[in-house]
Amino acid sequence: MDQMNLKEKLLKDFAQYEAGLNSAAQTDLHQIRKTAINAFSEMGFPTVKQEDWKYTNLANISKKTFNQQFESNLSSSEINLSQLLTPNLEANLLIFENGIYRADLSKIKEEATGLIINNLQTAFKTSPELIVQHYTKYADHKAEAMVALNTGLAQDGLFVSVPESYVMQHPIYVLHIANAIDNAVLSSPRNLIIGGANSQVKVIQHYASLNENGESFTNTVTEIVANQKAIIENYIIQDENANSTNITETQTHLSKESFIYCHNYSLEGGLIRNKTNMVVADEHSEAHMYGVYVLSENQHADNRSLVDHDTANAFSQELYKGVLGGKAKGVFNGRIMVRRDAQKTNAYQTNRNILVGNEAQVFTKPQLEIFADDVRCSHGCTIGQLDEEAIFYLRSRGLTLQKAKTYLLKAFVGEVLLKATIDPLKNFLIEKIDRKIKGMMV
């Protein structure tokens, strides 16, 4: 067992799981899983030899043993939810423990004709048409190893379908609790969010660890479909312990005149990797991406994005900011593709980083591929330190050196946080980030 690497172990687990399925092995859903796991089997875990993974090394992870959980471990009284949840946030709440849906802890309060908010397993049974139409249709489980692994192993996640013209009153708040005590845990959350024409919905994915040291590996895929004029906001909050690995891929599809906002806040964790792909498939749609990473010690965050402008008259905007101290490592790769027919595209991208530790590192790379001739695109990547003039200005007003630095860093990331539209969440993020920055300045 010790000699087996993670890939072999997971393939074996899959084979065992399949053997127990009997007739269920013939379902379309299982066939998709099988295709995906076979693709993963061929590709294996990504290595630093691949351009996309140049700066993010999964070698350690792929040698470790992680176990998938099929049953929840904790009684509801053992989980102190109030310690984990965003305070004062009224929301439709779904709780997952190690990837397993906890109906007993969840509370979906909003009801409307045609509105479906469920865990994915339930949706497989109750919304087969939508599953057939959308599930696994956007994220590429044949060519991307981590998507393939997720698709092969995923058992549950969030399923949302908002009916035409329905505006959600409350956000959907999904709390993923990593609860690894005795052994390292792998979970593969899988989310599908469908916004009907003219509908509006906000989804929060919040990843947290239940304990300080437990090792967890969470590999999430989220597919988001915005139908005409739909407005969808998706927030990913990563706030796990130093022994965690959190990998997400968000694949969005924008129809005519739709808006999708993808927010990514990396607060705490060990190794973080986020990939956001936005396919701007029809005119007058807008793709927005906002991200903040505040990294200390040996933390690692790799944010990559692709905006694929496949149609004329659309807009995309991307703003990512990072503060890095200790020996932390940040990676940003923003790719904008403007295809031949995507005339009158407006695409903007900015990534700014401030290093506050001598050993911290950032690798940032904009990639613009423009094949149309009448477009407006801009990008800017900066890596710097705090402005000495600004520090002196603040000190001359009576702020200590530490306070002046903290104040400037808060203002720096504050520009991104302003984009968050859910006030209790924004306040929660600001408070967490403020506290972390303060700690980094001591």
Added chain:
Amino acid sequence: MLKIENLKAQVEESGLEILNGINLEVNAGEVHAIMGPNGSGKSTLASVLAGKATYEVTGGSVTLNNEDLLDLEPEERAWAGLFLAFQYPVEIPGVSIANFIRTAVNAKRESAGLDPMNAKDFLLKVREKAAMLEINPKFMQRSVNEGFSGGEKKRNEILQMAMLEPTLAVLDETDSGLDIDALKIVANGVNKLKSEDNAVLVITHYQRLLDYIVPDHVHILYNGKIVKSGDKSLAFELEAKGYDWIKEAVVTH
């Protein structure tokens, strides 16, 4: 109140000597003006007083109310009652003026062992001071100095001064970039803040600001030294004769 004796300073990086033995004494209740041609060391003097790290003091002493100023960090100088109105105030995107000033006021209060000022008291006070400087309350929600006109920047500086109530205010080229109306408003604000207990050091290239902030003493700085001192008539003389008159006087000395 402020006592500068034989102050010498150079640029930290290049070692270029800029202040060459300055002597100056400012008493409570007084307004002093320091005038001089470009490159004479006026702004360097302001920066050295405030503790800017790009300058290295190589000799002399500065005391504020008998406290050795040169020994203090920039923030400790602010706590001791010094305020520098910057010639080029720094832009801080993402921070409102209201938040910035409140943070500064409370930092100073904290240094004196006082509780933070409550939101209501702060608001009342800042509104009152803003009105004095003809500042629209909406201005307070803008990001500090971001995209400000010259006049807005200087008014913001004087608003901070009004809120922090320093014992010694150093105004570094506060008239630069101001039209005559803005100049009057800013000068009027400074005059209202004047009392028997505080003092103002006005650093300026031109005499025109001194039409509105009338100095008790005028000093002419040249090549890092005060070469001539007098009353306000010296400013008029300088305006009439130009700086060449001083340069020649120094050379023939």
